[in-house]
Structure formats: structure tokens, C-alpha cells
Amino acid sequence: MRLSKSYVPTLKEVPAEAEVVSHRLLLRAGFIRKLTAGIYTYLPLGLKTLNKVADIVREEMDRAGAQEILMPMVQPGDLWRETGRWDFYGKELLRLRDRHDREYCLGPTHEEVVTDLVRGEVRSYRQLPLNLYQIQTKFRDEIRPRFGLMRGREFVMKDAYSFDRDEAGADASYRAMYDAYKAIFRRLGLEFRPVEADTGSIGGSFSHEFMVLADTGEDTIAVCQACDYAANLEKAEVVAPVDKCNCGGDCGPAVAIPTPGMHTVEEVCAYLEIEPDTLVKTLLFDVDGAPVAGLVRGDRELNEIKLKNHLHATEVKLATPEQVVAWTNAPVGFAGPVGLQGGLKGVRIIADRELDFDCGWVVGANKADQHLKSVDLRRDAVIEAYTDLRNITAGDKCPRCGGAIELRRGIEVGHVFKLGLKYSQAMNAVFLDENGKEQVMVMGCYGIGVSRIVASAIEQNLDADGIKFPPSIAPFEVALLSLGGKEPEVIEAADKLYAELIGQGIEVLYDDRDERPGVKFKDADLMGMPMQLVLGGKGLKNGIIEAKDRRTGEKRELKLASFAGEFADWRRSVRQGWGLGID
Ligand code: ATP
Ligand code: MG
Numbered sequence: 362m363r364l365s366k367s368y369v370p371t372l373k374e375v376p377a378e379a380e381v382v383s384h385r386l387l388l389r390a391g392f393i394r395k396l397t398a399g400i401y402t403y404l405p406l407g408l409k410t411l412n413k414v415a416d417i418v419r420e421e422m423d424r425a426g427a428q429e430i431l432m433p434m435v436q437p438g439d440l441w442r443e444t445g446r447w448d449f450y451g452k453e454l455l456r457l458r459d460r461h462d463r464e465y466c467l468g469p470t471h472e473e474v475v476t477d478l479v480r481g482e483v484r485s486y487r488q489l490p491l492n493l494y495q496i497q498t499k500f501r502d503e504i505r506p507r508f509g510l511m512r513g514r515e516f517v518m519k520d521a522y523s524f525d526r527d528e529a530g531a532d533a534s535y536r537a538m539y540d541a542y543k544a545i546f547r548r549l550g551l552e553f554r555p556v557e558a559d560t561g562s563i564g565g566s567f568s569h570e571f572m573v574l575a576d577t578g579e580d581t582i583a584v585c586q587a588c589d590y591a592a593n594l595e596k597a598e599v600v601a602p603v604d605k606c607n608c609g610g611d612c613g614p615a616v617a618i619p620t621p622g623m624h625t626v627e628e629v630c631a632y633l634e635i636e637p638d639t640l641v642k643t644l645l646f647d648v649d650g651a652p653v654a655g656l657v658r659g660d661r662e663l664n665e666i667k668l669k670n671h672l673h674a675t676e677v678k679l680a681t682p683e684q685v686v687a688w689t690n691a692p693v694g695f696a697g698p699v700g701l702q703g704g705l706k707g708v709r710i711i712a713d714r715e716l717d718f719d720c721g722w723v724v725g726a727n728k729a730d731q732h733l734k735s736v737d738l739r740r741d742a743v744i745e746a747y748t749d750l751r752n753i754t755a756g757d758k759c760p761r762c763g764g765a766i767e768l769r770r771g772i773e774v775g776h777v778f779k780l781g782l783k784y785s786q787a788m789n790a791v792f793l794d795e796n797g798k799e800q801v802m803v804m805g806c807y808g809i810g811v812s813r814i815v816a817s818a819i820e821q822n823l824d825a826d827g828i829k830f831p832p833s834i835a836p837f838e839v840a841l842l843s844l845g846g847k848e849p850e851v852i853e854a855a856d857k858l859y860a861e862l863i864g865q866g867i868e869v870l871y872d873d874r875d876e877r878p879g880v881k882f883k884d885a886d887l888m889g890m891p892m893q894l895v896l897g898g899k900g901l902k903n904g905i906i907e908a909k910d911r912r913t914g915e916k917r918e919l920k921l922a923s924f925a926g927e928f929a930d931w932r933r934s935v936r937q938g939w940g941l942g943i944d
Contacts, residue, residue: 362837364872364884368405370394371884381577383819384509386828390888392815392836399506399514406888407815409836411517414814415496417548417833418519425541427492427521432474434498438464440473444787453501467500472784472806475522479802480790486526489792489802490534494521496811510816511772519809524785524802526794531779531803535567538777538807542571545809546774550831550939551818554771556582557592559666560778567779571809572771575820582771583753587764595666597753598760602715612721612735615699621730624694626659629732633723636660640723641716641736643696645680645688645708648672652680652688656698656712656744661751663713671711671748689727697725698742699733712738713750772817773810780804819889822912828889829912831939837870838932840890844878844897855896858906858924865925867932886911892935894919910935 369391378395379385387393392407403411419429438456441447447454447466455467468474475493483491499518506514523534539555546553551573558568570593572582583597584590592598623629630637637659644655644663653672657663669677682693688708689696701708716722720737738744757766784790785802794800815834822829832838841859845851852873859871870890872881878897885893893909900906905918908931919927933943 362405362870364870365874367870369888370404371887378507379509381508381511381816381820382823383511383816386819386823386887386889387509387816390828393510399503399512401510401513401515406836410815410818410830410834411812413834413836414549414811415517415519418545418809418811419496421541421545421548422494422519422521424544425492425537427494427523427538427541429495430478430493431495431497432468432471432478434468434500435465436468436471436474438466440477440788441466444473444784446473453503455500455502468497469499469501470518470806470808471495471497471520472522472780472804473788476784476788476790476804479524480785480788483524483790483792483802486792486794486800490523490525490530492521492523492534492538494519494807508816510812511820513812516813517811519811521807523805523807524790525805526792526800526803528803531781531805532567535777535779535805538805539569542775542777542807542809546571546573547940548833549814549818550833550941551774551814551821553774554582554584554589554591554769556771557596558776559593559595559670567805569777570773571775571777573774573814573817573821574769574771575817576770577820578770578772580771580773582769583757583766584769585759585762585764586767588759588762590759590761590764592753594752595664595670597766599715599749599751599753600758600760600763602718612737615733615736615741617726617728617731618723618734619730620695620732623730623732624692629723630659633732633734635723639721641698641712641738643698643701643725645685645696647678647680647684648674648709649676652684652708653677654696654698654701654708654710655750656710656716656738657751658713658715661713661715661754663750664752667748667750668711671746671750689725691725691727692729695725695727695729695731697727697733697736698738698744699724699736700727700742702743702745710742710744711750712744712747714747715751717747772813772820774814774817775807775809777807778805780806823889826883827887830889830891831941832891832936833939833941835890836888837868837890839867839869839892839894840872840885840888841869842872842878842881842885842893842895844881844895845901847875848898851896851898851901854901854921858894858896861924862928891939892932910938912938 371391372389376388393401457465496519525531553573555569558570560568623632640659646653655663665677685693698710722736723734724736726733755768782801790802791799843855862869891911895907904921909916
């Protein structure tokens with residue numbers, strides 16, 4: 362593509378509205394333009410990358426035996442009523458009415474539609490398993506759609522749905538998708554981890570999120586440095602600690618100590634000259650309307666989802682200051698487990714299991730300006746359960762191999778989920794088994810954020826000058842810069858090279874504009890094609906063209922006389938640097 366004839370409106374200024382770096386770069390490099398909040402037009406370069414991502418996804422889904430279909434974006438409200446999600450889904454579901462006053466929504470996901478499709482047609486076990494997928498525009502009315510393609514309201518997703526005869530079949534379908542996803546993210550040239558994700562009410566280990574690792578990612582994930590274990594914080598199990606004791610095994614009785622005006626862990630520790638790991642933090646929650654105290658060590662963070670799963674609760678909210686006062690008879694900052702249960706408002710107390718291996722704690726006294734020290738929770742409080750409540754931290758042990766855990770940031774780009782019978786039961790998707798007996802289909806669903814991948818690839822691969830696209834998804838593999846200005850020999854030689862590369866099936870963005878070299882260099886770095894070829898008057902005289910690897914910045918000179926061979930070698934090495942072969 363000749364840049365002089367292309368619609369690639371680059372910007373010099375950083376657009377003020379863009380909050381994440383991929384958004385800024387996509388706007389600046391002329392890949393996308395905003396229509397309205399969370400809704401974007403893909404310009405030629407943006408669309409090329411989007412399509413490349415989609416093509417890789419499609420090839421691997423087909424290879425895994427899934428079949429592509431295209432379902433409507435507009436979905437009848439009645440289908441969503443069958444599964445209860447019309448009421449449950451909330452405001453992310455954009456609802457509309459037609460001229461007959463019938464209710465519809467714009468599809469944020471397609472479980473209802475695909476289950477409706479299959480229940481009408483599939484009657485026999487012989488027609489299963491079945492895996493149907495589509496690559497399609499979704500609409501979710503996100504509250505904070507301000508991260509460009511990272512979190513759009515309108516975005517492109519690949520969603521696949523599997524239907525199986527039984528659990529074993531569903532597990533095999535799940536595995537096939539899991540493997541396909543690994544192949545997809547490898548081919549995309551991205552550093553990623555499949556992480557065990559929380560399955561909420563469904564349970565089991567059948568949910569993985571695929572995370573692209575990037576320092577700017579929204580999610581924190583625990584990654585083992587020794588094995589391939591990786592999990593979300595809410596899922597990462599903290600290994601039970603070994604026995605040790607703050608007091609050396611003999612606390613003596615609990616005693617009250619004044620802590621005037623000391624509300625936070627830091628304040629109390631500084632005032633008493635103790636370390637936070639000798640103090641118990643008591644956090645109060647409104648769990649489905651009932652008071653619950655969660656206890657963790659002073660230097661730990663309580664994970665609300667772990668608490669929620671332990672209690673099989675629907676909603677866990679941090680207690681309001683009024684609730685804290687009502688439940689503890691003390692101002693905020695002085696809550697503690699001793700006397701909290703039964704004595705006051707019957708607060709259920711759940712403690713992190715680390716607290717079971719120690720005593721001699723400092724805890725809040727449920728009185729203003731007072732704490733207790735030398736507390737033994739088993740002796741002094743009524744703890745309903747000791748369980749895994751806290752966030753894993755760097756240096757904790759891997760629950761699988763005992764290796765050291767490190768925390769990384771990631772962006773969720775894919776999600777595989779075993780649904781079980783949730784939708785098939787609600788929507789009566791049944792079939793007749795070998796014995797003519799009616800059975801409910803076992804389902805799985807598998808999403809990939811196609812447009813989010815474009816943003817994530819940039820978040821992971823960039824520098825101060827711009828984007829560094831992996832070769833597999835760059836709009837063009839090569840940026841060819843002709844620096845001859847109006848020199849006819851240079852223009853002619855560059856034109857020839859352009860034609861030659863295209864003839865070899867290489868995709869080239871040819872900067873043939875009448876611009877200064879500095880402008881061309883800047884734009885090439887900004888747009889991020891992985892291989893840059895720079896032809897100038899001097900080089901032409903000497904029979905060489907300069908080649909730059911955008912990822913490493915490494916430069917080399919290729920001889921024009923033996924260009925084809927030298928280019929092929931260089932291309933192979935650039936792609937290898939990305940962990941990619943030649944296709
Ligand atoms: P998130 O927690 O980021 O909102 P989700 O759990 O709602 O994601 P899924 O319903 O599992 O996401 O959707 C499948 C995939 O679609 C996600 O893994 C993500 O890559 C992508 N995705 C979800 N919401 C958006 C969005 N608003 N914009 C772009 N991509 C999205
Ligand atoms: Mg979401």
C-alpha cells in the first residue's frame with residue numbers, strides 16, 4: 362500500500378481523552394477514530410490488524426473442529442427471559458423496542474441464541490458433540506468505556522459454544538478449546554498465560570482466562586517461577602503455613618491496651634511499636650444482609666471473592682461505618698473478634714487459616730481507643746472457620762510445586778468456561794441417548810476479545826516512539842521508506858523494490874510521500890511495522906539498503922545486488938525474535 366494514497370491520518374498531539382497507551386497510539390498512528398463513547402471506526406491500518414487477528418483465530422478454531430456461523434446481533438428479550446438473564450444481566454444489556462413494542466437487546470454474548478438454535482435441530486446423540494462459533498460485533502453498555510479498544514461498548518468477539526452428550530465429552534471439548542487458544546496466542550506472537558479463574562457458583566476447575574502479560578494490565582495474576590501454574594488472585598490458593606508463634610507459645614491472658622485515636626494498622630503498629638504481622642485485621646462485611654467479620658493478618662489483603670465463595674454468598678459488601686458501629690459498639694478502626702460473636706450482634710467470624718498457626722495477636726477491642734494484646738483466637742474468640750481468605754503475595758509458595766510465586770499484571774483476552782447444564786436445562790436443550798432416554802446437553806462457552814487483542818498487543822509491545830507489532834498481526838510486515846525526495850533514481854529504485862517485495866508475497870507499507878526523512882522515520886516507528894527498509898540516495902549509490910528491526914532497534918545493511926536472499930535471511934531472524942516461524 363502506498364502511504365501517499367492511503368487514509369492514515371496520523372496525529373502529532375496526544376489526544377487528551379485517551380487514558381491508556383494503546384488507545385493513544387491507535388489514535389495517533391491513524392488506526393481508529395472514535396464515533397462516540399466506546400464506539401470506534403477502524404481505519405485501513407486498524408482493520409488490517411483486526412482482520413489478521415480474526416484470521417488466526419478462525420484458522421485455529423476450524424482446526425480444532427469448531428464450525429463458523431454468524432448469529433444476529435439483535436436478540437429477542439423473550440429468549441433472555443427463559444434463562445432469567447433479562448432481569449439478571451443489568452445495565453450492560455442495551456434493550457430496545459420495535460414498532461410492535463416487542464422487546465429486544467443487542468447481544469453482549471450469545472448463549473441464549475445458540476442454545477435456541479441447537480435445541481430446535483439436534484435430537485440424537487449421533488449429532489453430538491457440536492461446537493459452533495462466530496466472529497461478531499458485540500454490544501455491552503460498559504460503565505467506563507474509556508480505554509479505546511481495550512474496553513469498548515461495541516467490540517469484536519469470537520465466541521464459541523460446545524454441546525456434548527455428557528461430562529466427559531464436555532471436558533474433552535473444553536480441552537480442545539484450551540489447546541486451540543494456546544496455539545492462537547502463540548501465533549499472535551504475544552506473551553501470555555492461561556490462568557485458573559474463579560468459576561463462581563459453577564465450581565470445579567473448568568474456567569481459564571487467557572492473559573496477555575503487560576505492566577499496564579488491569580488484573581493481577583499469580584505466576585509460579587518454577588512451573589507453569591498461574592491463577593487469578595481470587596483463585597490462587599495460599600498454601601497453609603507452618604507453625605510458629607508470636608509469643609513463643611505462652612501468651613498469657615489477653616489484656617486491654619490503650620490505643621487513643623489509632624484507627625489504621627499503620628497507626629496502631631507505630632504506636633505500639635509492633636510489626637503488622639503480629640496484628641489481626643478485622644474487616645466487617647454485609648454478606649447478603651448479614652454481618653460477617655473476615656480476619657487476616659495486618660500485613661495481608663483479604664480477598665472478598667474467597668470470602669464470598671467460602672460462604673456460598675451472592676453479594677459481599679464492605680460494611681458501612683454505621684453498620685460497623687452497630688455491630689461492634691465501637692467506632693470504625695477498633696473492631697476485633699473477641700466478644701464479637703453472640704455477645705453483640707451475632708457476627709459470624711471467618712479467619713484466614715494463617716491465623717490458626719499462631720497466637721499472641723493484637724486485635725481491636727470493640728471499644729473506642731482500645732486494643733487487646735496476647736490474644737489466642739482459639740481461646741478468646743469464637744471463629745466459625747479458618748480458611749484461605751487472603752491474597753497470595755510475591756514469595757508465597759506455589760500450590761502446585763512449591764516454587765516461588767511472583768505477581769504479574771495481565772489483560773484478559775480470552776476466557777474458556779465449562780457451563781455444564783446452566784443454559785441447556787433452562788432452555789430445554791435435550792437429546793435422546795443410545796437407550797432412547799432423554800438427556801440434557803452439557804455446554805461450554807469460549808470467548809476471545811478480538812478487538813481487545815489489538816490493544817493488548819500494543820500494551821505489551823511498545824516504546825516511547827510507538828508501536829512494535831508482532832509480524833503476525835502487523836498491518837504490513839514491512840515499512841519501506843524512500844528517502845530520495847524528488848530524486849528520480851531513488852524513486853525508481855524504491856518503486857522497483859516495492860514491486861519485488863509484493864511479488865514475493867510480502868505485505869509492504871510504502872512511504873512514498875514527499876516528506877522529510879525525519880517525518881518518515883517518526884511515522885514508521887509510530888505505526889510499528891516490524892521490519893523497516895530505508896532507501897536513500899547515498900545507499901543507492903553504494904548498492905545498499907538499510908534494514909531496521911523495530912522490536913530490537915537493530916540495524917543492518919542489505920546489498921541490493923543480492924537483496925532477495927539477504928532479505929529472506931533477515932526476515933527469518935526478525936520473526937524468530939518474535940518466536941514466530943515463516944508461514
Ligand atoms: P471483563 O472482565 O474484562 O469485562 P468479561 O469477563 O466480561 O471481561 P467475557 O464475557 O468472558 O468477558 O468475554 C470474552 C472476552 O471478550 C473477554 O475475555 C475479553 O477479551 C473480551 N471483552 C469483554 N468485554 C469487552 C469489552 N468491553 N471490550 C473489548 N473486549 C471485551
Ligand atoms: Mg465484562
